[in-house]
Structure formats: C-alpha cells, structure tokens
Amino acid sequence: MKLPTTLMKQKREKMLKGLMTSTNLVTRTVAQVAIVAMAGTVGVTVASTAASANLDAVATNTTPQTIQSGTLSLITAANAGSSGFTSTVSSMAPGDTLNYAVGVTTGTMAAQNFYLSINDTATASTLLTTSATKGLTVTVVQCSVAWAMPAGTCSGTTTATTALNTTVSSINTTTGGGAELTMFTGSVPASTTTYLKFTLTLPSSIAETVTNGTLPGGTIQGLTASINWKIRTTQRNASVTNG
Helix, strand or coil, rough: CCCCCHHHHHHHHHHHHHHHHHHHHHHHHHHHHHHHHHHHHHHHHHHHHHHCCCCCCCCCCCCCCCCCCCCCCCEECCCCCCHHCCCCCCCCCCCCEEEEEEEEEECCCEEEEEEEEEECCCCCCCHHHHHCCCCCCCEEECCCCCCCCCCEEECCCEECCCCCEEEHHHHHHCCCCCCEEECCCCCCCCCCCCEEEEEECCCCCCCCEEEECCCCCCCCEEEEEEEEEEEEEEEEECCCCCC
16 A cells, blocks of 8 residues: 655654664764775775795705905015015125025915015115115026925925016115016915025125215215015916806
8 A cells, every 4th residue: 555645755864864873873984984985995805815826936055155355465485494575684794695484375276476575674675675786686596396495495396487686776765766576477276385595685786985984975884774675476367166
C-alpha cells in the first residue's frame, strides 16, 4: 500500500533534516575521511608488497682473495769488518784513500736503478766537496757477496758502477751545483742486499807549498767535510698479473 504523496514528502524532509544536524554532519564527515584514508593505506600496502616481491640472487667466493701491496725501501748497513758510512779519516794527504763497505737491502717490492748523491752537512762546504780538481773523488764497486773487510776483497763477482773516480763536487747537492749520479741501471730484486765498496781518494796530483807556516791561498789542507751519502732507487715497472 503506497503512502500518500504528502506523507512521503514529510518523511523525506524529516530524514534530511536529521542528517543535516551538526552531530550527524561530523559523524558523516569522519566516516568519509576514514574510508578515504583506508583506501590510501591499502594502495600503499599493495605497492610495497609488489616492490619487495622482485627476485634476487647473490654469488660470492668462499675463500677470501688476498691482495698485498709491496714496500719500496732501502736500508744501509755496514759490512762485517767495516764501519760503513761512519768511517772517518783524519790528516788525509794527497793520494790517501778510505775504503769502506755497505750493504743496501731492498724491501718487499722489486726496484730498479741505483742513484747516488751527497750532502755536505759541515757548517760551510769546503774544497773537499766543492772542488773538481782538489776535492775528494769516489769510486763505487759492487760485489755479488759481502765484501771481506778490512782487506777490501771480493770473493764473488765484481761489477763496476758509473761512480769511477767521480768528483764528489759533481754529486754534492748541498750548494745546488751537484747532480744525482746514476750508479747503475737494471732490476734490483725484492728483499735482497746489494754489496757496495766505497773508495774515497784525495787526488795525488795536488801540489802546494807552505811558506814559513803560512798556507797558500785555495789550500786543501786543514779542511773538514761531513758527508751524508744518499742512495736512491725507484719501483720496478708496472706489471700485469693474470690469475
């Protein structure tokens, strides 16, 4: 049985009025916001779940790979029976020589070439290390085994270096006038010792006359040098290792 049109209209107006009251409006709005928020959360959850569902795979070596870098270094030490670089001589006369032997040990990296220079640490450099005609000369010879000192003999094989009667003034870098000397070129194996004998000589060609106790000008007499020897090497050529 249908309600009269007037009665139905009155009922609808009553319902609409109820919904439009302030309390019902807040309730309706909160419900709508909750529904929208829930829809957004569901969307995010679905997206996250989809991303984490990708396949993944990993492979790794079970034994760690060992990589070590080498050490390029030089250490000098006196041969048995020699004072090495601490050797001294006093009252040296023209023609006198001073022999001493040192071992030069490389580090765990192979090297190449040996270079030689000096530094005169005396308060002021003298003709001993600055004169090309009156100053000291040096000769360096290599032995395959340690030099027998103090005899200065080699029971193995000797190899000459380019330091042969070299004027110390030419490798004296103290005043900037000297230059580093390449003693020898070639490979220097890792963790090995190169045995070198140094011979310092005051040239026998020096001639001076002292008159009534007065030294001549430019004399080589009564002078002092304090020499630091510098031996340098460089790393071997770079290599490629195929494992």
